[in-house]
Amino acid sequence: MESKISVKNLDFFYGSNQALYDISLDIPEREVIAFIGPSGCGKSTFLRTLNRMNDTIASASVKGSVMMDGKNIYASGTDVVALRRRVGMVFQKSNPFPKSIFENVAYGIRINGIHSNKADLEERVERALKNAALWEEVKDRLNSSAFGLSGGQQQRLCIARALAVQPEVILMDEPASALDPIATQKIEELVVELKRDYTIVIVTHNMQQAARVSDRTAFFMLGKLVEFNPTQKMFTNPDEKLTEDYITGRFG
Amino acid sequence: MSETATTFERKRRGINLLMTSLTAVCAVFTIAVLVAILGYIGVRGISSLSIEFLTDTPKPVGEGGGIGNSILGSAIMTLLAAFIGLPVGIAAGVYLAEFGKNWFGNTVRFVADTLIGVPSIIIGIFVYTLVVLPMGRQSGFAGGLALAIIMIPIVARTTEEMIGLVPHSMREGALALGAPQWRVTWNIVLPAAASGIATGAMLAIARVTGETAPLLFTALNSRFYNYYLDQPMSSLTVQIFNYATGPFEVEHAMAWAATLLLVTLILVINILVRFFTRKRF
Numbered sequence: 001m002e003s004k005i006s007v008k009n010l011d012f013f014y015g016s017n018q019a020l021y022d023i024s025l026d027i028p029e030r031e032v033i034a035f036i037g038p039s040g041c042g043k044s045t046f047l048r049t050l051n052r053m054n055d056t057i058a059s060a061s062v063k064g065s066v067m068m069d070g071k072n073i074y075a076s077g078t079d080v081v082a083l084r085r086r087v088g089m090v091f092q093k094s095n096p097f098p099k100s101i102f103e104n105v106a107y108g109i110r111i112n113g114i115h116s117n118k119a120d121l122e123e124r125v126e127r128a129l130k131n132a133a134l135w136e137e138v139k140d141r142l143n144s145s146a147f148g149l150s151g152g153q154q155q156r157l158c159i160a161r162a163l164a165v166q167p168e169v170i171l172m173d174e175p176a177s178a179l180d181p182i183a184t185q186k187i188e189e190l191v192v193e194l195k196r197d198y199t200i201v202i203v204t205h206n207m208q209q210a211a212r213v214s215d216r217t218a219f220f221m222l223g224k225l226v227e228f229n230p231t232q233k234m235f236t237n238p239d240e241k242l243t244e245d246y247i248t249g250r251f252g
Numbered sequence: 253m254s255e256t257a258t259t260f261e262r263k264r265r266g267i268n269l270l271m272t273s274l275t276a277v278c279a280v281f282t283i284a285v286l287v288a289i290l291g292y293i294g295v296r297g298i299s300s301l302s303i304e305f306l307t308d309t310p311k312p313v314g315e316g317g318g319i320g321n322s323i324l325g326s327a328i329m330t331l332l333a334a335f336i337g338l339p340v341g342i343a344a345g346v347y348l349a350e351f352g353k354n355w356f357g358n359t360v361r362f363v364a365d366t367l368i369g370v371p372s373i374i375i376g377i378f379v380y381t382l383v384v385l386p387m388g389r390q391s392g393f394a395g396g397l398a399l400a401i402i403m404i405p406i407v408a409r410t411t412e413e414m415i416g417l418v419p420h421s422m423r424e425g426a427l428a429l430g431a432p433q434w435r436v437t438w439n440i441v442l443p444a445a446a447s448g449i450a451t452g453a454m455l456a457i458a459r460v461t462g463e464t465a466p467l468l469f470t471a472l473n474s475r476f477y478n479y480y481l482d483q484p485m486s487s488l489t490v491q492i493f494n495y496a497t498g499p500f501e502v503e504h505a506m507a508w509a510a511t512l513l514l515v516t517l518i519l520v521i522n523i524l525v526r527f528f529t530r531k532r533f
Contacts, residue, residue: 051428053424053427053428056423056424056427058353081430081431081432082430083430084427084428084429084430085429085430086430088428088429089424089428091421091424091425091428093421095419095421095422095424095425096425097422097425097426097440097444098422098440098443098444099443107426107429107431107439108429108430108431111429111430111431111432111435111439112429112430158425161425161429162428162429165429165430
């Protein structure tokens with residue numbers, strides 16, 4: 001099995017508080033991996049170690065390694081900016097920029113200098129919006145503010161924005177937690193669709209969502225990785241009693 | 253039991269009424285003072301206002317004269333102050349907000365806060381020593397510089413506060429796309445904070461428009477229309493000071509009229525600020 005990301009013995013600290021304990025897991029290419037677990041279990045923290053987003057927190061520190069395509073992203077001299085271009089991220093709360101819909105998607109393309117000319121830029125924006133299943137809804141108002149979109153549309157805009165820079169991995173931090181069932185369904189269909197081209201890691205509180213979209217599921221608790229198995233097995237015959245208790249809702 | 257409760261309750265209501273009345277009286281007093289000042293300035297000043305007064309230069313007592321050159325001088329020096337003070341102040345504010353969470357940032361913050369509290373006449377003396385003495389004369393440049401120095405800490409602190417209001421999630425969104433820090437600040441954070449920063453800038457401009465003391469030492473005054481920054485320059489505030497301290501009644505009347513104009517200008521700037529900030533809420 002070819003691993004896109006391989007995490008070895010990862011410890012994570014907020015100051016002197018340890019948030020993650022000795023996490024090791026392999027994420028295969030072009031699969032959807034779901035992280036589940038109770039609030040505060042460290043799944044979001046772990047997700048954010050994969051694109052070093054935790055670097056923005058001054059007190060954070062990391063031990064262990066995260067290998068991506070065989071290279072440790074925590075090695076000194078790693079270009080974090082280049083890493084984040086390869087590992088895109090969609091956040092729990094949609095966070096469009098105070099710009100037009102078009103400029104939101106174009107932003108990543110512009111700053112990374114991906115486009116060759118204006119026509120190319122427009123084509124890339126259109127493609128990203130189509131891939132995020134948003135094009136039909138916004139094609140007539142590309143120049144209006146992104147804040148005028150509904151919550152679900154804003155979240156798909158953020159996905160389009162992430163897709164536009166053509167990352168290899170997409171991290172999603174509870175992308176549908178603030179959305180209604182219809183918008184959620186659209187995001188889920190999208191995740192399954194995107195799997196063809198991208199490796200996707202998705203944090204979710206919704207067990208059914210994990211079961212529906214993911215190939216593999218990792219269950220976290222109290223900063224530890226309890227179990228990591230194919231989703232099918234996780235939800236039918238988990239190795240750990242703790243996993244079964246959590247998934248079936250038998251939890252004290 | 254029930255009787256003590258009523259006594260207690262009556263006492264509580266009594267204190268409540270007393271405190272509410274006290275604060276209301278203080279509020280009315282504050283407004284009354286403001287209205288009295290504005291009203292008095294209006295009554296005393298309006299009669300001397302005329303086109304001639306607004307365009308003419310000062311003349312010997314009894315021959316009329318106006319404050320045209322003072323208006324021009326105030327405009328030039330305020331613009332110069334804004335030209336120097338705004339970029340420096342805004343840049344310093346950006347530094348404090350985005351990169352200033354360290355001992356150096358804390359030092360700058362402390363110094364800026366202290367500088368805001370320094371009486372403006374001291375800034376005037378500072379520029380007098382720094383620019384006026386070596387140049388050998390007062391000048392519009394020295395005046396503008398003094399005003400700029402007053403503006404910088406105000407603008408820096410308001411800019412920092414406004415940038416602090418930009419949600420962290422917006423920065424993370426840009427960082428996650430592979431944007432380097434400076435681009436996040438330049439393309440995302442600054443535009444998002446722009447209206448707030450502009451508000452701070454206009455308030456700082458309004459503040460220095462009303463400064464007199466630093467200009468006495470630095471720009472002095474002039475009886476002529478002066479377009480040259482290396483020459484002494486008139487300003488509304490210093491001209492008001494001169495007219496008001498003069499011995500003649502006509503001069504006092506002109507001081508009132510100029511005061512009315514100055515207060516109106518500052519009021520207009522404040523109203524503009526209100527107008528631009530209201531949009532956001």
